[in-house]
Amino acid sequence: MNFRGKNLAQAPAPVPVPAPKRFSLKVALWLLDSPRLGDKHSVKHLAGRLLKQPARQGVVVAQSRLGQMLCRDCGNARDRRIGHELLRQAARAGDRRAQLEFGRLCQRSAPEQARYWLELAAAQGSQEAGRLLKQGSLG
Secondary structure, X not given: OOOOOHHHHOOOOOOOOOOXXXXXXXXXXXXXXXXXXXXXXXXXXXXXXXHHHHHHOOOHHHHHHHHHHHXXXXXXXXXXXXXXXXXXXXXXXXXXXXXXXXXHXXXXXXXXXXXXXXXXXXXXXXXXXXXXXXXXXOO
C-alpha cells in the first residue's frame, strides 16, 4: 500500500448518509396517541426524544406535538419557552392544533394575539377554538 501520493487525493468522496426516515416521528405519534401508553411519564419522555430531531428539521407536526408536551408537561421555564417557540412555529405553518394551543397560551398575556390564533384554528374546523372565541373573554 502506498499511503503517500496521488491515490489518497483521488479517493472517492464519502457517500452522504440519507436523512433519517420519518420512522421515529411515526413511533412518537403512535406512542402519544395510544390510550394505554400516552399518559405515562416514561412514554412521554421517549416520545419527546423521538420528536426532537424532526422538530429541529422543521417537521410541523413534530414541532406542534413536542411544543404541546413541553408547555403542558415540563416544570421548568426553559422547556416551556422552547415549547412556546415550537408551537408558534407550527402555528405559523398552519397546524390547527398548534394554533389552538398557542391561542390558549396567549389568552392572559396577549388577548388580541390569542384571538388571532384561535380564529385561524376555528377557520380550520377546531370546535374548541370556536368555543373559546364565543366565551368572549379575549381582547
